[in-house]
Amino acid sequence: MSNQTVETGSSKEGLEAFVYDDKIVRMFSWATIIWGIVAFLVGVIIAVQLAFPDANFGIEFLSFGRLRPLHTNAAIFAFAGNAVFAAVYYSTQRLCKARMYSDLLSKLHFWGWQLIILSAALTLPLGITQGKEYAELEWPIDLAIAVVWLVFFGGNFLGTLIKRRERHIYVALWFYIATIVTVTMLHVFNNIWIPAGLVHLIKTGEFAGPTFLMKSYPVYAGVQDALMQWWYGHNAVAFFLTTPFLGLMYYFMPKAAERPVFSYKLSIIHFWSLVFIYIWAGPHHLHFTALPEWASTVGMVFSVMLWMPSWGGMINGLLTLRGAWDRVARDPVLKFFVVGVTFYGMSTFEGPLLSVKAVNSLSHYTDWTIAHVHSGVLGWNGFMTFGMLYWMMPRLFQTKLWSTKLAATHFWIGTIGIVLYILAIYTAGITQGLMWRAWDETGRLAYPSFIETVTVLIPFYWIRVVGGLLYLAGAVLALFNFYMTWKGRPDKYEETVHYAAPLSPNYAGDPPAKSRQTANAGFGHAGDKFLQGNWHRTWERKPVRFSIYTLIAVSIGGIVQAIPMFMISSNVPSIASVTPYTPLELAGRDIYIAEGCYNCHSQMIRPFYWEEKRYGEYSKPGEFVYDRPFQWGSRRIGPDLAREGGRKSHLWHYEHFKNPADITPGSIMPRYPWLLEKEINFPAIQGRVDANAMLGVPYGDMVLEGAAVEAAQFQAATIAAELEEQGGPPMDETMDKQVIALIAYMQRLGIDLYKEAPADASTEEEAE
Amino acid sequence: MADQKDNQHSAELLEHNYDGIQEYDNPTPGWWHLIFWGTIIWSVIYVVIMHLTPMIPDRYTRLETTREAAIQKQFAQLMTITDPIEKVRTVMGDENWLAQGESVFQGTCTLCHGQNGEGLIGPNLTDEYYKNLTDLEGMIDVLTNGAANGAMPGNKDLLTDNEIALVVGYVANMRGKNLPGPREAEGVEIPPFPEPISAEESGG
Numbered sequence: 001m002s003n004q005t006v007e008t009g010s011s012k013e014g015l016e017a018f019v020y021d022d023k024i025v026r027m028f029s030w031a032t033i034i035w036g037i038v039a040f041l042v043g044v045i046i047a048v049q050l051a052f053p054d055a056n057f058g059i060e061f062l063s064f065g066r067l068r069p070l071h072t073n074a075a076i077f078a079f080a081g082n083a084v085f086a087a088v089y090y091s092t093q094r095l096c097k098a099r100m101y102s103d104l105l106s107k108l109h110f111w112g113w114q115l116i117i118l119s120a121a122l123t124l125p126l127g128i129t130q131g132k133e134y135a136e137l138e139w140p141i142d143l144a145i146a147v148v149w150l151v152f153f154g155g156n157f158l159g160t161l162i163k164r165r166e167r168h169i170y171v172a173l174w175f176y177i178a179t180i181v182t183v184t185m186l187h188v189f190n191n192i193w194i195p196a197g198l199v200h201l202i203k204t205g206e207f208a209g210p211t212f213l214m215k216s217y218p219v220y221a222g223v224q225d226a227l228m229q230w231w232y233g234h235n236a237v238a239f240f241l242t243t244p245f246l247g248l249m250y251y252f253m254p255k256a257a258e259r260p261v262f263s264y265k266l267s268i269i270h271f272w273s274l275v276f277i278y279i280w281a282g283p284h285h286l287h288f289t290a291l292p293e294w295a296s297t298v299g300m301v302f303s304v305m306l307w308m309p310s311w312g313g314m315i316n317g318l319l320t321l322r323g324a325w326d327r328v329a330r331d332p333v334l335k336f337f338v339v340g341v342t343f344y345g346m347s348t349f350e351g352p353l354l355s356v357k358a359v360n361s362l363s364h365y366t367d368w369t370i371a372h373v374h375s376g377v378l379g380w381n382g383f384m385t386f387g388m389l390y391w392m393m394p395r396l397f398q399t400k401l402w403s404t405k406l407a408a409t410h411f412w413i414g415t416i417g418i419v420l421y422i423l424a425i426y427t428a429g430i431t432q433g434l435m436w437r438a439w440d441e442t443g444r445l446a447y448p449s450f451i452e453t454v455t456v457l458i459p460f461y462w463i464r465v466v467g468g469l470l471y472l473a474g475a476v477l478a479l480f481n482f483y484m485t486w487k488g489r490p491d492k493y494e495e496t497v498h499y500a501a502p503l504s505p506n507y508a509g510d511p512p513a514k515s516r517q518t519a520n521a522g523f524g525h526a527g528d529k530f531l532q533g534n535w536h537r538t539w540e541r542k543p544v545r546f547s548i549y550t551l552i553a554v555s556i557g558g559i560v561q562a563i564p565m566f567m568i569s570s571n572v573p574s575i576a577s578v579t580p581y582t583p584l585e586l587a588g589r590d591i592y593i594a595e596g597c598y599n600c601h602s603q604m605i606r607p608f609y610w611e612e613k614r615y616g617e618y619s620k621p622g623e624f625v626y627d628r629p630f631q632w633g634s635r636r637i638g639p640d641l642a643r644e645g646g647r648k649s650h651l652w653h654y655e656h657f658k659n660p661a662d663i664t665p666g667s668i669m670p671r672y673p674w675l676l677e678k679e680i681n682f683p684a685i686q687g688r689v690d691a692n693a694m695l696g697v698p699y700g701d702m703v704l705e706g707a708a709v710e711a712a713q714f715q716a717a718t719i720a721a722e723l724e725e726q727g728g729p730p731m732d733e734t735m736d737k738q739v740i741a742l743i744a745y746m747q748r749l750g751i752d753l754y755k756e757a758p759a760d761a762s763t764e765e766e767a768e
Numbered sequence: 769m770a771d772q773k774d775n776q777h778s779a780e781l782l783e784h785n786y787d788g789i790q791e792y793d794n795p796t797p798g799w800w801h802l803i804f805w806g807t808i809i810w811s812v813i814y815v816v817i818m819h820l821t822p823m824i825p826d827r828y829t830r831l832e833t834t835r836e837a838a839i840q841k842q843f844a845q846l847m848t849i850t851d852p853i854e855k856v857r858t859v860m861g862d863e864n865w866l867a868q869g870e871s872v873f874q875g876t877c878t879l880c881h882g883q884n885g886e887g888l889i890g891p892n893l894t895d896e897y898y899k900n901l902t903d904l905e906g907m908i909d910v911l912t913n914g915a916a917n918g919a920m921p922g923n924k925d926l927l928t929d930n931e932i933a934l935v936v937g938y939v940a941n942m943r944g945k946n947l948p949g950p951r952e953a954e955g956v957e958i959p960p961f962p963e964p965i966s967a968e969e970s971g972g
Contacts, residue, residue, distance in 0.1 A: 094787040170786040254789045263794035264782055273804070293826060297818060301811035308804035315797065443838035444868055448875030607831040609838055614875060616926050618831070647926070649919045652880055652889045663888065664879060726919040754925045 015499040016165065020093045022493070024106040026396050028086035029389060031114060033479050035078035036385070038121075040472040042071040047468050050637070051461035053661075053670045060674045061125040065596025069136040070124040075377055076134060076240060078117045083385040084244040085113070085153070088176055090392060091251035092160055095170045097500040101159025105152050112148035116141060127594035128214045131629050132229045134236050135190050139216040142191045149187065154180045161543040165500040167507065168540040171267040175247030177547050178275045182239040182554045189558075190232035192219045194694055200687030204705075208684035215590070215684075217691050222624030223290055223572045226632055227565050231282040231558055238278040239554075241377065245384050246274075246313045249341065252388045254320055256333045262319035268536050270312025275550060277306045280557035284355035287364060288606035289632060290621040292571045295561055296357070302557070303355030310348030317341040332407035336387030339415060343379025347372065362437070365602055365636040367457070368429030371422045378418045378471055386410065386478060393482050398493055402484035410474040410481070417470030424463035432457060436636075437610045445613050450639040455666040510537045575622035576757035580697045581748060583685045583708035584715040588745030590688065591738050593631065595672070602633035603642040603749065616643035616750065623753060626697055638669055643750035650719060651726040653743045654734075675739040682736075685712045716740045719747075842868070843930045852933065853962065856904050859937025861964030869938025872931050876923065877939075885942045887949035890920065894945040899955035904962065907936050 048055045049064050056062040089106065093099055100106050119141050123129070129136040137145070157180060161169065169177075193216035201207055220228050254261050261267065283291060283299025318341055321328065328334040350372050354363050363369060394401045401407065435453040438446035447453055513532040515525035539546050565571050581589060592598075605611050607618040619642050624630055648656075655662065658676060660669035689708040693699040702708045713735075720735035723743075734740055779794040818824055825833070846865070849855045859865040873885075885893035900915040901907050909915075911932050914922030923932065940961045 091787075097787075166786060168784070168786075170784075170789065251787075251789070255787075260781055260790035260792050262792055263779075263796060264784065264791040265794070266796045266800075267791070269796055288827065294819060297815060301814055305804075305807045305811055307807060308800055312796070312800065315800065319794075439838075441841060442864070442868060443842035444871040445875060448871045449878055607827050609831060609834040612831070612835070643926070646918075646921050648880065648921060649889065651919065655889060665883075722917055725917050751925070 012499050015501050017497050017499050018097075018099050019495045019497055021089070021100050021103060021106060022396055024100065024103075024110060025086050025090045025392070027110050028082050028089060029392065029396065029482075031110075032079060032082040032086055032385060033389065033475065033482060035074060035082055035117060036382075037472065037475050037479060039071060039074035039079045040468065040475055042067055042074060044465060044468045044472055046071055047461065047465045049670065050668060051458050051465060053668050056670050058671060058673060060127075060672075063595070063670045063672075065599050065670075066125050066127055066129075068599045069129060069133075069596060070121060072134060073120050073124065073136060074117070076236065077120070080241055080245075080377070080381045080385070081113065081117075083381070083388065084179070084240075084248070085109070086392070087244070087248040087251070087388055088157065091172055091247070092157060092176065095166060095173055095251065096160050096164030097166045097498065098160055098164050101156050101163060105156035105159075109148060109152035109156060112144065112152055116144050116148060119144070123214065126211065127596075128211055129594060129596065130191075130193070130216065130218070131593035131596075131598060131631065132190070132218075132225075132233075133598075133634060134233050135187075135229065138214040139191070139193055139195045140214065142187070142193075145187060146184075149180075150184050154184065158543070158547070164543075165502055167503060168537065169543055169546065170250070171261070171264075171271065172247040172250040173543075174267075174271050174540075174546065174550075175243045175250065177543065178271075178550050178554070179239050179244040179247070181547055181551050182235065182243075182275070182279070185551070185554065185558075186232045186235050186239065190228050193217055194219065194691045196687050196691035197684070199691055199694070200684070203690070204686075206683060208687055209681055211594075212681060212684040212687060215688075217628045217688075217695060219695060220628075221695070222627045222630050223292075223621045224562075224565055225628065225630040226286055226289065226291060226624075227283065227295065227562060229630070230285040231279070231561065234282040234285055235279055237373075237376070238281075241381050242278075242310075243275070245344075245381055248384055248388055249313070249317050249337070252384075252391055253317055253337050253341075256331070256337065256387070256391045257321050257324040257327065259320050259322070259324050262316050262322070265533060266312050266316050268533055270309050270316070272553065273309035274306070274312070276553045276556070277302050277309055278557075279554050280561070281306055281355065283561065284360065285634065286632075287355075287357050287360040288608070289604050290619050290624060292565075292621070295565065295571075298561060300355050300357055304352045307349065307352045310351075311345060314341055314345035314348070317344075332404060332411050333387050333391045335408070335411045336383045336390065339411075340380050340383030340387060343375055343383065343418075347376040347380060350375070361606070361608065362433040363429065364606075365634070366429035366433040366436075367425045367460075367635075368433065369634065371425035371429055374425065375418065375422050378414075378421065382471070383414065386414070386475075389478065389482065393485050397486050397489040399485060399488040399490070402481050402488060406477055406481045410477045413470050413477070414474035417467045417472075417474060419467070420470065421464050421467030424460040424467065428457045428460035428464075431460075436614070437608070439610050439613065443609075443613075445610060448614070450614070451664050451666050454637075454668060458668075507541070510534060510541075572621040572625065574625065575620060575753065577755040578623055578625060578752040579755075579758060580626045580692070580699060582711060582715055582744070583689050583702060584680075584712040584719075584741050584744045585748045586688050586692065586745075587680060587685050587712060588741035588743070589631075591675070591742045592745055593629070595675075597641075598631045598633045600633075600635065600637035600669070602636050602640045604632040605640055605642045611640075615640045617753065619750075620753065623750065626692070628692065628695065641746070641749055645747045645749040645751035649726050650723040650743050650747070651728045653746055654723060654728050654739060657739055657742070672739075675742060676734075676737055678738045679736050680712070680716065680738055680741050682709050682712060685709050712741075715744060719744055839928075839930075846930050846933065852908055852929070853904050854965065855930075855933040856908070856937045856940065857962055857965045859934055860941050860961075861966040865934060866938055866941060869934035869936075869941075872927065872935050873938050876927065877935065882949060884947055885939065885945075886947040887951045891954040892947070892949040892951055893939050894942045894947040894949075895953050896944065896946075896957050897953040897955045898958050902956075902958045904936060904940060907939065908932060911935060 046064055046067050089100060120137055123138060124136060128138050130138055157176065195216045197213035197215045201213065218225055280302035281299055283295045284303045287296050328338055353359055354372060390401060390407050432453050435447045440446060513529040513534040515528045605615045605618045612618060657672045659671045660667040686706065686708045689699050689702050693703045702711065717735045719740050720731035723734060724731045779792045782791045782793050784791045846855060849858060859869055880888055880890035881893055882888045891899055900910050910920055912922055912924050914920050
């Protein structure tokens with residue numbers, strides 16, 4: 001490595017010489033802007049599809065349900081992810097006065113992460129997905145993420161902290177620590193699964209296709225899966241999109257503004273309150289669902305308490321600019337930062353607001369949530385990233401930014417883009433929410449047919465497209481600006497050698513705090529010393545201990561919520577008439593997941609009069625015990641499907657999948673012609689049933705070799721025959737097609753509640 | 769970077785210096801503490817009121833109450849009629865009941881029978897021809913239990929008897945409008961339905 005102790009005799013006696021690794025930062029920076037453009041472009045494409053569904057050209061790989069996860073994953077893990085890594089690699093080296101621990105780990109981290117993104121870009125359009133939002137990537141990629149994140153990135157980062165030459169770790173590094181520790185925890189616990197395809201291959205030696213080989217089922221089902229998923233999903237926002245960006249802010253904002261940070265004390269209190277409280281807030285994504293109400297309340301009150309810890313970051317950011325506001329007018333970097341931090345403040349006020357149950361009953365399942373996340377990601381993550389890149393690129397390329405004017409243009413185009421986007425979508429969300437719940441004094445829904453509440457949104461969807469295009473255009477300008485800046489780089493980058501003394505093992509300790517109290521009161525002196533934060537100063541010298549404390553702080557909320565949910569059966573009262581899906585229905589459910597239907601359809605009727613009127617009896621926790629993964633959804637671009645079973649004929653579904661707009665004029669659901677052509681993967685069905693049986697689903701004799709396949713074929717023939725009777729195509733043409741499996745699943749949704757309990761259910765009842 | 773002694777603020781700079789970044793020793797703003805503690809106290813009060821006292825009924829009880837009230841408002845008159853056919857005829861004779869029936873029809877039936885009953889996947893309901901039924905009793909049965917091997921789904925888990933009466937009345941009232949639809953007339957011509965009971969007759 002490049003560190004050598006300077007030889008005795010030189011003026012730098014006892015100092016070590018080192019060079020920062022800027023090459024890795026350049027690589028992550030390029031990846032950031034390039035993946036950012038990809039993420040925004042896919043976003044624009046799916047935004048167009050919402051207003052004009054045929055924009056998928058009838059190609060299955062471009063359909064909304066498959067591209068939407070690609071868009072969210074690209075925005076979060078590719079764009080924001082690479083931005084975080086660029087920020088961490090640039091700032092950590094400087095804050096630690098040390099080169100990264102290992103150049104090899106840095107390279108493995110970079111290329112490993114880009115491969116993960118590439119595999120996401122390939123698998124998601126193919127319909128290979130876990131069907132859980134922001135955790136869509138299947139098990140082999142999950143494993144790769146765990147290794148790249150924890151071993152390559154985490155190991156490299158911790159190694160750098162340990163061999164640092166700066167005694168105390170700065171607040172930016174606290175936030176990076178929280179990020180690495182917590183994302184590891186979230187990722188691992190939300191991705192515990194049985195790889196059904198692999199197990200099937202090992203057990204039977206039968207290879208049932210590459211897609212099935214990638215298939216897994218989570219160990220959690222229904223309510224518990226929902227709790228784990230939104231514990232993950234919410235805290236992915238917290239610890240992937242918030243804490244690392246606060247770290248980024250704490251380094252790059254004072255650097256760019258050349259002003260000291262407003263308050264060290266505020267840093268301490270808002271860091272610890274933020275990481276402790278954030279983790280509890282997940283259940284606010286599940287208000288009024290089958291999740292028990294106590295958990296929902298916990299999620300809500302902690303979200304409200306999270307308001308000030310979040311704003312602590314905003315205050316510390318904005319007040320750092322005191323005395324530098326004149327420069328904000330001139331410097332695009334600071335403009336991006338100011339607007340970025342302001343959007344952070346807005347989003348973190350809106351978050352607690354949306355978590356209040358009464359507000360959430362209106363906003364949930366509407367575009368309001370979509371507007372909220374976009375003000376967060378486009379405004380906060382996007383603008384902080386662009387601010388950082390505009391500041392860093394000239395330094396990385398050791399030249400001047402090619403055009404400051406172009407950067408300012410980017411700022412204005414981007415800002416107008418965000419405002420157009422979110423205003424249109426706020427309006428759409430509130431409009432739709434109000435239409436859904438409107439009922440008159442005679443108990444009648446004002447807008448009984450769902451389609452009315454969809455067509456009214458189309459103009460707003462077009463405005464969103466324009467907003468998204470503007471934001472994308474801004475990012476293209478940035479890429480061009482960076483490219484031109486790169487062209488102006490020197491022939492050879494100058495590698496500045498820095499000198500610093502290694503940390504001596506016998507540090508005398510920080511100067512003790514002196515009480516500022518004059519009165520002679522022991523408690524007063526102790527209290528005043530505590531408030532001066534010296535105890536925290538000690539922690540800042542011990543990064544490993546700091547990491548452990550952080551892990552403890554972020555573990556508590558999850559433990560308190562998850563353990564009762566898993567251990568106490570009254571949280572999910574069982575329903576005797578609810579039985580496992582038949583093998584064909586299970587295969588159909590997996591098609592539902594693969595097509596990403598959950599991106600537009602919920603399966604969760606909330607206990608409101610107007611929801612019962614529209615969709616049927618509200619959903620009960622016991623109805624989901626065989627749902628792996630749960631498919632409650634988070635947005636109703638189309639209607640809820642929780643009680644879809646038996647509502648319509650097979651023929652209706654068949655024709656509707658062929659072309660929804662033929663059945664419902666104005667429908668924005670895409671066509672699914674491939675479901676009518678592609679064959680059911682019958683051999684894989686045995687593997688699906690076996691994996692679920694391993695997880696405790698009472699499949700009985702279905703696990704005997706070939707039994708599930710036979711049962712599935714029989715049910716498929718039955719449905720195909722009924723379809724023919726109803727006026728559909730001849731059964732020979734349809735009985736082996738995917739659409740039949742999907743219809744089997746649709747017709748099963750929500751009907752168990754009204755069935756007689758099976759005769760052999762006595763054991764379950766006794767267990768109650 | 770900044771001066772050790774900052775003219776604008778009384779706050780002192782700490783000794784900290786990380787890659788040139790310094791930190792002020794400013795206290796956390798008072799309003800920050802005020803709101804933070806305020807949200808904590810509010811949370812405790814909320815939990816006590818919502819979960820630990822019987823002051824606010826839970827969400828299922830609240831739904832129950834709303835539903836009861838709505839049903840009373842909506843069906844009070846209809847509920848006094850026990851004979852199902854009389855119920856349907858009452859609906860047929862009252863504009864308000866027909867409007868209610870239309871609302872249920874819009875939410876439940878249009879996806880197969882078309883926006884105005886002109887037919888789509890399911891048959892045209894506005895002509896003189898009917899499948900699977902020959903009278904109003906038959907229509908109530910088809911709506912409740914379905915027909916034709918699932919081509920017409922049953923609604924017994926979805927709609928109450930009163931709602932079914934509303935829809936039957938509304939659909940019976942469509943007869944003879946003869947709206948043009950995409951399908952040929954299906955089934956057989958059946959005897960006319962019984963006359964509506966007008967609002968005056970029923971005393972409503």
